[in-house]
Amino acid sequence: MSTATVVPLTDRPAWKALEKHFRDVAPLHLRQQFADDPQRGKNLCAEACGIYFDYSKNRITAETVSLLIQLAKESGLAERIEAMFTGQKINVTERRAVLHVALRAPKGEKIEVDGQDVVPEVHEVLDKMSKFSDRVRSGDWVGHTGRKIKNVINIGIGGSDLGPEMAYQALRYYSQRDMTFRFVSNVDGTDIAEATRDLDAEETLFIVASKTFTTLETLTNAHSARKWLLDKLGDEKAVAKHFVAVSTNAEEVSKFGIDTENMFGFWDWVGGRYSYDSAIGLSLMIAIGPEQFREMLAGFHEMDVHFRTTPFEKNLPVILGMLGIWYNNFFGAQTVAILPYDQYLNRFSSYLQQLDMESDGKHVDLDGNTVNYQTGPIVWGTPGTNGQHAYYQLIHQGTKLIPCDFIGFCQSLNHVGDHHDLLMANFFAQTEALAFGKTADEVRADGVPDYQIPHRTFTGNHPTNTILLDRLTPAALGKLVALYEHKVFVQGTVWHINSFDQWGVELGKVLAKRIIPELESTSPPELAHDSSTNTLLTRYRDAKEK
Numbered sequence: 001m002s003t004a005t006v007v008p009l010t011d012r013p014a015w016k017a018l019e020k021h022f023r024d025v026a027p028l029h030l031r032q033q034f035a036d037d038p039q040r041g042k043n044l045c046a047e048a049c050g051i052y053f054d055y056s057k058n059r060i061t062a063e064t065v066s067l068l069i070q071l072a073k074e075s076g077l078a079e080r081i082e083a084m085f086t087g088q089k090i091n092v093t094e095r096r097a098v099l100h101v102a103l104r105a106p107k108g109e110k111i112e113v114d115g116q117d118v119v120p121e122v123h124e125v126l127d128k129m130s131k132f133s134d135r136v137r138s139g140d141w142v143g144h145t146g147r148k149i150k151n152v153i154n155i156g157i158g159g160s161d162l163g164p165e166m167a168y169q170a171l172r173y174y175s176q177r178d179m180t181f182r183f184v185s186n187v188d189g190t191d192i193a194e195a196t197r198d199l200d201a202e203e204t205l206f207i208v209a210s211k212t213f214t215t216l217e218t219l220t221n222a223h224s225a226r227k228w229l230l231d232k233l234g235d236e237k238a239v240a241k242h243f244v245a246v247s248t249n250a251e252e253v254s255k256f257g258i259d260t261e262n263m264f265g266f267w268d269w270v271g272g273r274y275s276y277d278s279a280i281g282l283s284l285m286i287a288i289g290p291e292q293f294r295e296m297l298a299g300f301h302e303m304d305v306h307f308r309t310t311p312f313e314k315n316l317p318v319i320l321g322m323l324g325i326w327y328n329n330f331f332g333a334q335t336v337a338i339l340p341y342d343q344y345l346n347r348f349s350s351y352l353q354q355l356d357m358e359s360d361g362k363h364v365d366l367d368g369n370t371v372n373y374q375t376g377p378i379v380w381g382t383p384g385t386n387g388q389h390a391y392y393q394l395i396h397q398g399t400k401l402i403p404c405d406f407i408g409f410c411q412s413l414n415h416v417g418d419h420h421d422l423l424m425a426n427f428f429a430q431t432e433a434l435a436f437g438k439t440a441d442e443v444r445a446d447g448v449p450d451y452q453i454p455h456r457t458f459t460g461n462h463p464t465n466t467i468l469l470d471r472l473t474p475a476a477l478g479k480l481v482a483l484y485e486h487k488v489f490v491q492g493t494v495w496h497i498n499s500f501d502q503w504g505v506e507l508g509k510v511l512a513k514r515i516i517p518e519l520e521s522t523s524p525p526e527l528a529h530d531s532s533t534n535t536l537l538t539r540y541r542d543a544k545e546k
């Protein structure tokens with residue numbers, strides 16, 4: 001689809017209608033809306049792929065939904081979905097296809113890039129990963145001294161870390177418990193030092209995960225890991241048994257000293273933050289085994305099919321994405337809180353932070369024009385109920401509008417007393433409290449003294465989505481992640497931006513490269529930065545020498 005055919009966002013008829021409609025809806029209170037329509041909680045819901053999505057506690061009417069769907073249509077969403085799924089080069093600034101959906105396409109499906117079907121290659125790599133994972137798990141792949149591998153350390157950063165780590169934590173229940181899995185990302189030496197300090201090198205496997213294999217943090221950590229190993233084992237040959245790589249860059253992998261036989265490839269049409277279901281998930285596959293990894297892929301695929309084929313009115317990623325547009329662009333909300341009520345999802349919000357903010361944090365559109373509307377939100381959150389005792393105060397009674405996604409499961413994986421009912425009671429209570437609040441009259445009726453009444457009143461009318469699943473399984477995780485991947489895509493499409501590049505991370509990297517010799521050289525070059533940076537660097541150098 002030519003990018004030029006899309007009418008500028010603020011000129012689209014549905015946008016204009018939504019601007020007008022917003023003035024009618026903004027003053028409405030959820031308390032009144034639920035009172036007016038006793039079926040609201042059943043009507044404003046959608047269900048697919050085992051995900052029950054209740055969006056009734058949003059500040060919308062049925063008309064809002066139809067106008068938002070209209071906006072999605074006017075934004076060319078259907079065409080963009082097809083363009084993505086059929087391998088068109090929609091990442092225009094890097095001239096690449098965007099095909100994370102091919103990573104979970106079943107054998108036999110055909111998805112072409114430049115006339116070549118990529119699905120067989122995907123399955124070849126999956127098969128190679130499966131064989132390797134089985135060998136490590138069973139003890140058939142041994143370390144240099146013949147010992148079984150008991151520890152796996154994934155070295156990567158950004159998408160090469162957040163995805164595998166989030167998914168490992170999420171699916172830990174299903175993992176091989178006699179093995180230890182760690183994830184090293186930060187160039188701060190503390191990360192690798194703490195990750196290795198209590199491990200036996202003879203039993204440790206490092207997976208160096210980097211799409212480009214040029215990332216400073218990852219290569220620095222990989223070199224330090226190599227040194228740690230060689231210091232302990234004293235033989236260069238040990239590297240072959242203790243290091244494998246996941247990358248698209250065979251040349252750099254081999255320069256590092258890893259045999260490309262022990263490299264698991266992927267492709268430039270997989271973005272880093274969309275990659276943990278590729279070979280980047282090797283550590284996860286070793287943890288949960290190939291079969292459960294494939295169940296997770298099947299979950300992703302189910303959501304892909306739903307997204308591609310379901311009318312927008314019932315399409316989970318479309319509704320979720322368009323509700324986000326409603327708050328971001330009409331209510332002026334700056335952030336979105338992701339609040340999973342499941343301890344296993346303790347890294348989920350951090351993972352979504354990169355997925356969403358690196359994708360849609362753009363201020364120019366696909367044609368290079370500066371946008372005159374807000375794009376990607378700030379994404380944050382932590383698992384419930386911890387957040388309730390930290391920052392929920394501001395969500396309930398502060399001055400900012402914070403739309404929240406509550407994610408929960410009906411069944412617990414760990415049956416400990418009545419913990420799960422207590423957890424879920426809080427889950428349901430919070431969305432109820434946020435929506436309906438507590439009026440001054442209700443507070444007074446409780447016998448609260450007058451001077452406290454304003455402080456103990458809850459205005460309510462705070463919007464939430466409730467995303468409810470039966471059980472956290474590998475497939476459920478795949479569905480959830482794909483839901484958010486496609487949500488980000490829906491929003492990027494409406495904003496007419498490229499959700500698949502990340503040029504914004506470059507400048508800091510370039511400047512850091514310039515500063516490194518200024519900190520490390522024994523005869524440092526004269527500092528030629530601004531007066532603030534010069535003073536800070538001088539102070540650091542002086543203090544470091546002391």
Ligand code: F6P
Nearest residue numbers: 158159160210211212215272505
């Ligand atoms: O700097 C940002 C980024 O490019 C992310 O997009 C990516 O996930 C991360 O760095 C790691 O990149 P790589 O896998 O190439 O090491």
